[in-house]
Amino acid sequence: MITIRPFQDSDAPALIAVFHRAVHELATRAYGPEQIAVWSELCPTPEQLCEIMNDGRVTFVATNENDEPVGFTDVEADGHIRFLYASPDIAGTGQVQTLYDALETKAMELGIGKLYCEASELAKSFMLKQGFSVVERRDFELRGVPIHNYAVEKRLRPRT
Ligand SMILES: CC(C)(COP(=O)(O)OP(=O)(O)OC[C@H]1O[C@@H](n2cnc3c(N)ncnc32)[C@H](O)[C@@H]1OP(=O)(O)O)[C@@H](O)C(=O)NCCC(=O)NCCS
Structure with a gap:
């Protein structure tokens, strides 16, 4: 079972390893080798990851029984989710x-009021199960390689 806690700077190397394993071992189900290579190059350095995760957004790190990070996500003040790995x-x-x-x-x-992100094929599948809807498919190029993801969003009901 996993436990959820906020990001701490010492997580950065382990989360980068999670990022690469997720891209190279999972995303290959939906994306080709060139797409995987350019996506992998987008991975932040440990310093960049610390800067992003400490910029005021809310962060979530999943750890296993041995206290090792096995997943992470985040949400910015406007509801944007940047990472889900x-x-x-x-x-x-x-x-x-x-x-x-x-x-x-x-x-x-x-x-x-609204959560939103640019979801990979795998994240889209997961997000749809969470009640998100697809706004549009986004086709673009990363370093000359055509790739795609989906703008997805979910309205949250305000607590009264
Ligand atoms: C996105 C992610 C966190 C979702 O978590 P998850 O536990 O895999 O979620 P689900 O079990 O709902 O699976 C979502 C999709 O991932 C794929 N998937 C899940 N487990 C997999 C596995 N062990 N091997 C290969 N593909 C797998 C499937 O395509 C699945 O879609 P389906 O259920 O319609 O077949 C995870 O798949 C991941 O890290 N993916 C790679 C990185 C990524 O795409 N991040 C999002 C960036 S926007």
């Missing part, structure tokens, strides 16, 4: 649900 050790097991539930609960507490 899971280690292949937990992907497909239902445990990412716990990570997402923590995010949605916090977003509701903060009065965020």
Whole structure:
């Protein structure tokens, strides 16, 4: 089982490893080798990841029984989710649900009215199960390589 806690700087190397395993071992189901290569190059350095995760957004790190990071996500003040990555050790097991539930609960507490992100094929599939809708498919190029994702969003009901 996983536990959810906020990001701490010492997580950065492990989360970068999670990012790469997620892209290279999971996303290959939906994206080709060139797409995987350019996506992988987008991974922040540990310093960049610390800067992003400490910029005021709310962060969530999933750790396993050995306290090792196995997934992470975040939400910005306007409801934008930048990261949603899971280690292949937990992907497909239902445990990412716990990570997402923590995010949605916090977003509701903060009065965020809408969650949104640019979701990969895999994230889109996961997000649709969370009640998100697809706004549009986005086709673009990354370093000359055609790739796509989906703008997805979910309206949150304000707490009364
Ligand atoms: C997005 C992610 C966190 C979702 O978590 P999850 O536990 O895999 O979620 P789900 O079990 O709902 O699976 C979502 C899709 O991922 C794929 N998937 C899940 N487990 C997989 C596995 N072990 N091997 C290959 N693909 C897998 C499937 O295509 C699945 O879609 P389906 O259920 O319609 O077949 C995770 O798949 C991930 O880290 N993916 C790679 C990185 C990524 O795309 N991040 C989003 C960036 S926008």
